[in-house]
Amino acid sequence: MPASVVRNLIPLQCNHCAIRHRAICGALNGDNLTRINDIARQKTYRAGETIFFENDDVDYLGNVLSGVVKLGKLLPDGRQQIVGLQFASDFLGRAFKGNANCHAEAATDVELCIFPRKPFETLLNDIHDLEDRLFANTLDELDAARDWLLLLGRQSAREKVAKFLMMIARRIPNIGCGTEDDTDAIRFDLPLSRADMADFLGLTIETVSRQITRLKTDGLIDVEQNRTITVPSVSRLEAASGQ
Amino acid sequence: MPASVVRNLIPLQCNHCAIRHRAICGALNGDNLTRINDIARQKTYRAGETIFFENDDVDYLGNVLSGVVKLGKLLPDGRQQIVGLQFASDFLGRAFKGNANCHAEAATDVELCIFPRKPFETLLNDIHDLEDRLFANTLDELDAARDWLLLLGRQSAREKVAKFLMMIARRIPNIGCGTEDDTDAIRFDLPLSRADMADFLGLTIETVSRQITRLKTDGLIDVEQNRTITVPSVSRLEAASGQ
DNA sequence: CGTTATGTTGATAGCCGTCAACATACGTGG
DNA sequence: CCACGTATGTTGACGGCTATCAACATAACG
Numbered sequence: 001m002p003a004s005v006v007r008n009l010i011p012l013q014c015n016h017c018a019i020r021h022r023a024i025c026g027a028l029n030g031d032n033l034t035r036i037n038d039i040a041r042q043k044t045y046r047a048g049e050t051i052f053f054e055n056d057d058v059d060y061l062g063n064v065l066s067g068v069v070k071l072g073k074l075l076p077d078g079r080q081q082i083v084g085l086q087f088a089s090d091f092l093g094r095a096f097k098g099n100a101n102c103h104a105e106a107a108t109d110v111e112l113c114i115f116p117r118k119p120f121e122t123l124l125n126d127i128h129d130l131e132d133r134l135f136a137n138t139l140d141e142l143d144a145a146r147d148w149l150l151l152l153g154r155q156s157a158r159e160k161v162a163k164f165l166m167m168i169a170r171r172i173p174n175i176g177c178g179t180e181d182d183t184d185a186i187r188f189d190l191p192l193s194r195a196d197m198a199d200f201l202g203l204t205i206e207t208v209s210r211q212i213t214r215l216k217t218d219g220l221i222d223v224e225q226n227r228t229i230t231v232p233s234v235s236r237l238e239a240a241s242g243q
Numbered sequence: 244m245p246a247s248v249v250r251n252l253i254p255l256q257c258n259h260c261a262i263r264h265r266a267i268c269g270a271l272n273g274d275n276l277t278r279i280n281d282i283a284r285q286k287t288y289r290a291g292e293t294i295f296f297e298n299d300d301v302d303y304l305g306n307v308l309s310g311v312v313k314l315g316k317l318l319p320d321g322r323q324q325i326v327g328l329q330f331a332s333d334f335l336g337r338a339f340k341g342n343a344n345c346h347a348e349a350a351t352d353v354e355l356c357i358f359p360r361k362p363f364e365t366l367l368n369d370i371h372d373l374e375d376r377l378f379a380n381t382l383d384e385l386d387a388a389r390d391w392l393l394l395l396g397r398q399s400a401r402e403k404v405a406k407f408l409m410m411i412a413r414r415i416p417n418i419g420c421g422t423e424d425d426t427d428a429i430r431f432d433l434p435l436s437r438a439d440m441a442d443f444l445g446l447t448i449e450t451v452s453r454q455i456t457r458l459k460t461d462g463l464i465d466v467e468q469n470r471t472i473t474v475p476s477v478s479r480l481e482a483a484s485g486q
Numbered sequence: 487c488g489t490t491a492t493g494t495t496g497a498t499a500g501c502c503g504t505c506a507a508c509a510t511a512c513g514t515g516g
Numbered sequence: 517c518c519a520c521g522t523a524t525g526t527t528g529a530c531g532g533c534t535a536t537c538a539a540c541a542t543a544a545c546g
Binding site: 156157204206210225226 | 501502503504505510511
């Protein structure tokens with residue numbers, strides 16, 4: 001990774017970490033927490049910056065503290081597919097195997113908590129619970145990838161966009177809508193551009209835009225300033241997502 | 244799983260296992276090999292039989308000894324997507340989490356080497372190398388799933404079929420073609436029907452059939468009896484696969 | 487030899503991609 | 517503060533790829 005993208009590289013305090021218990025670090029306490037804290041450093045990226053390229057020899061791994069990271073793959077002719085999105089508390093990088101099989105890019109401004117590879121792998125060997133947690137994490141990512149295989153292979157553009165919005169709604173902080181007592185309503189900011197959504201859903205920008213317009217005219221969502229989505233009825237949107 | 248599909252359930256001998264060193268069992272020897280051998284049993288399925296259903300509480304895990312297993316997911320309306328294919332030496336099942344997130348079906352006649360879940364998970368906890376190997380295995384599956392995300396999201400029907408044939412060629416025993424000295428040629432039997440290929444590639448049966456015909460008329464493959472494929476030039480087929 | 491499963495081929499339709507114009511927001515420099 | 521260029525997003529017209537519907541061919545099987 002180019003050094004130029006590094007904004008800072010500062011120690012942080014695991015016992016004050018907001019996402020610790022959701023991240024793999026939830027497996028740690030006492031001395032073990034101190035050990036990982038000793039090697040943890042914060043690193044930030046601006047939206048659009050590349051974190052690593054495919055086949056890069058990445059010498060660190062880490063957790064997403066805030067923001068959204070896109071994992072993508074490219075065909076020789078430039079076609080792109082986003083193969084994963086990492087949100088706060090998700091793990092980034094591949095233990096015991098240095099070279100990345102996809103590239104990573106900050107979709108929004110991103111804060112990472114990174115660990116140098118070698119000492120982190122030592123921790124994995126020493127602390128069985130930590131490796132178990134990372135293993136479970138990887139199995140969950142595999143489940144998620146298989147869910148998207150079904151989506152990409154068998155669902156329509158409308159279903160794809162609806163399901164994407166459902167997924168974001170689950171993973172992104174809700175920004176509160178006027179009708180607080182309506183538990184079936186939800187409101188959030190899209191962390192991705194239309195172009196990123198297209199690359200994630202195997203569609204074109206235009207098709208994504210048209211489907212959003214259709215969901216809007218059908219009353220399933222409301223859109224302000226392109227990125228702020230209000231879903232008046234989550235269950236109705238879910239029905240439109242095909243499951 | 245219905246007991247009716249069980250053809251036999253007999254002990255086997257790990258030290259004579261043909262796929263041991265490619266499977267996760269390659270991490271074992273001496274006493275550890277004896278320990279896993281004590282819990283290993285052979286189980287066979289006929290082509291088309293279901294091994295487990297989505298959300299089943301599967302009480303065993305295991306290796307594929309021979310044949311091909313399809314992992315699939317269904318939408319409520321019946322649309323299907325195959326999300327993984329497991330070949331000889333591949334691991335089947337999800338450690339530390341009983342309920343399956345997809346269904347499994349024998350694509351061909353299949354022999355499995357199965358381990359009851361509880362004692363197998365004990366082995367995983369006791370033998371660090373075994374868990375490491377299973378972890379590495381899972382990471383490879385994740386890589387494979389992401390490759391197919393790119394395929395499903397961004398590649399044409401022709402590229403999909405070409406890439407599928409390339410993948411099968413790598414994973415299935417070569418049956419030898421007349422021109423042995425031609426290292427760029429290869430010949431194999433398809434383990435999947437057109438319908439399975441369609442469900443794997445996110446296409447219809449008809450489109451798969453048409454693309455195979457096109458590859459044949461373009462001289463990229465030769466087809467005998469629907470299932471036997473000869474590839475005169477692997478590099479030319481690879482070029483048609485888009486990478 | 488009939489029946490079913492599997493695969494191929496043709497005609498047609500529809501969804502989504504492509505190309506293009508336009509709208510809006512944002513940042514930079516005059 | 518405005519002018520301009522760029523990035524992002526929307527909408528329309530059109531075309532092509534793949535799905536759908538249908539007929540037929542071949543193989544498998546009892």
